[in-house]
Amino acid sequence: MTDGAPGTDGATYAWAPTEPTRRKNRSGLWIGIPAGATAVALIAASLVLIAPGASVAGVQIGGLTAGAAAQAIDSRLAQTTVTVDSPAGEVTVTGAELGATVDAAALADKAFADNPMWKPASWFPEGTGVEVQVDAAEAAAALRELAPGTYRAPVDATIAYDAGSQAYVTTPSEDGEGIDVAAVTAALQTAFDSGTASTTVQAALVPVEAPVTTDEASAAVANLNGILDSIGFYVGDERTVAVDRATAASWLTVTPDGKGEFAISADQSAIQQAVSGLAGQVDRGAVNADVIVDTGGEVIKAITEGQTGRALGDTSGVAVAFAAQLAEGNGRYALPVTETPFDTTKTERRIDVNLSTQTTTLWQNGEVYRTYTISSGAGDHATHTGNFRIGWKTAMQDMGCVPGYDYCTKDVPWVAYFNGDEGFHGTYWHNNFGTPMSHGCINMTIPQAKELYDWAYRGTEVSVHY
Template identity: 50%
Template sequence: MTDVVTRPNADSAPDDDAIVDGPVGDAAAPPGDATTGEYAWAPAEPPKRSKHLGWWIGVPAGAAVIALVASSLVLIAPGTSIAGVPVGFSTPGAAADAVAAQLATTTVVLTGDGGDAEVTAAELGASVDSRALADRAFALHPMWNPTTWFADPSTAAVSIDEEAATTALREAAPALYTDPVDATIAFDAATASFMTTPAEPGTGVDVESVRLALQTALADGESRVELDATPAEVAAITSTATAEASTATLNSMLDTAGFYVGTERTVPIDRAVAASWITVQPTDDGTFDISADAAAIQPMVDSLAPLVNRAAENGKVITDSSGDVLREEAAGISGRALGDTSSVASDYATQLSTGNAAFTLPVTEVAPVITTLARRIEVNLSDQQAVLYENNAVVQSWYISSGKDGFNSGTGNFRINSKLTSQNMGNRDLTKAPYYFTPDVPYVMYYNGDEALHGTYWHDNFGNQMSHGCINMPVSAAEYVFDWAPIGTEVSVHY
């Protein structure tokens, strides 16, 4: 049986005998009132709930661990610094920004005479490759690797914009600057040459010393650095060496100025005139610009025709029977006519600006006619005659005296190999061979050993054999042949 507890009325005194055995049933009795003596069930104890306190504590702790691990993969290790700037616990991007910002706000304080001025690194155009430095710091010192923590600081090379730095320093401390004087070029009429006036240096602040001061300040983690502003030499934009090189080019132009036909300077140009056409101007980059005035050149172009035009002069050469030239009688000069000159002045002005003063004219040339004279000499021992041929036509002929019997002249085909206007022949000592002596034999032309054509003044028995082997000729005839036949002229001696 199940015990049932009756709940008496509150006003009734407890009665120990009130506890009685109740009936057994499957259904609970309806709630009752103790005052009426009705029965009621005691409420059942609720079930105990499971405890998950450990789980709820573990979730945030695990997330924190995951976040810590994740951050260690993208952050730079603690204790790392770049050029004096702490970048630990920073991403490479944030580290790069910190280094750049530190440099930009670093101030250089100029001291000394003319100093007492301040200028920031930003105004000086100073910079570092902060991103590359930050990326390198992360690569060498990642937060996830404790062995790389608290590494030695890395250095940073500061670069500087020299032009921006000079402008900023000059504005901050104008008393430290004096302007340099550029080298110049001018034409000197007394020497008819271009002359150089040397450059003079100015003074200012040495930009490299400012850069080094900034680099030291950045490495030391300082935001201000003092620099003794001692004046330094400032070079001129246009140097003496640059001016002298341009002067040399200009004077070389004056040396060669002219209008050319081929390699011939047909119309030279006076140095002062050429210089008057040329303008020399310095440029912003320290060099010189050369230009020329086409209008000033035009009057000379208008006067060129009579100086250039000429008729051809025909030439004449003496050859042997094979056509080989033995002597040039007249060289022959080609004729020429000046062509279209409508653009010559402007073209020449453009060419002068490149440093070239030798202008080639448009010219039509007419080749000369060269006359060829094939000359040879025939000596007929049977007829005792010498005959001159030119292009196979007889020019002249004379009776001669060849070698007498016992001294007969040799036959064959020869060439004149040497010529003497006068020569002693024989031996003064008549007791020795050839037992004759003839002084001052005129117009000697050797062709076969010691045999020669020559003038003869000691007899006039021409047409008969009289000599010791030479071909005796009247003096006037020998003089004619001497001038007419160059060395190499063919000589045929036959019967």
């Protein structure tokens, strides 16, 4: 300080300047801050970077983030070039032009997950291989554009309706020709795996399959002809109104997608014309059944087959619905109908042969229909008793007349067998009815035999007894 102060002796003294406060030395701190920040930054970086020495195929991705690594992988693949030595000369094509791809993001993420920089033990790992995916169509198009002289276009298989055979037919496909895409793809894969930016390959010309093959067209033709085979309007399982094949084909339009699929569409307005006339072909009255039955009620002959009546329901949506079915390959349209059941009249018939009275009686519905006086088998040829059914019938037959028989009777009429070689038949060689006379058959007058022949259907029960 420069100020003075009086002393005790009256003299004035000058004080020495005050020593300034010593400041703390912080140079070490300022030097340490950048070093610490760098260390922190390095530690932080190691948490997001891939370990040194890591690679995918031939691409070095060590020290990169997963995002940067993915970009590096994609870029290397896109820029890798293949020089193709073809019959038309050399052409050079890049991975990008060939449509080559890999899942670079997934590969980079896996590389970081397996080999992060913060984990020194994972540094300098073995390289990861990867399969390059090449779009064959895109690659073929690129090669075709670069070397058009090497390419001959394939011809697709086609489908058409043939009026002569009334069926859909196939025109087969024809293979084309082009540079072997598989050889070019393999060369690209090798170059990418080794980290080489370019390579050369000799590629021959190979067949190029048509996008629409004969097999694909044939399968579509089989489907279409299946529609024509069954197309119609159905009531239950009955194709009540059939649609002829030419008409059905005129309803259908077949559109190929160029990749082997054939779409089917149907003309709703044309279908509606057929729908408009359905009622006259579908509606009918019920027809009652008339049947002959045995004593157990089983039908042995239908004189008139029963038929349900039916009336067509609402058809306002039929054309639209049928068109949709046809597009799916289904030509069987189930019609909406209301059915009326039929009644059945049953007539029970059986035959009774009484050997004691030498009579044959026809019974119908529990009442006598006819009774005839007959001649049954005599002596050792007595007609067998038992319960039988009418089997084989013939309007005329020679009886005996073959080795093993001791008689021969020509032109025996109205024969209805019921037990082996025993049956009813007409008789012209005697008129002694009421007395056993035959070799086992039931002899009757010719008119009576004809009446029984017509009345007794196959399956009619026959009871023979004393």
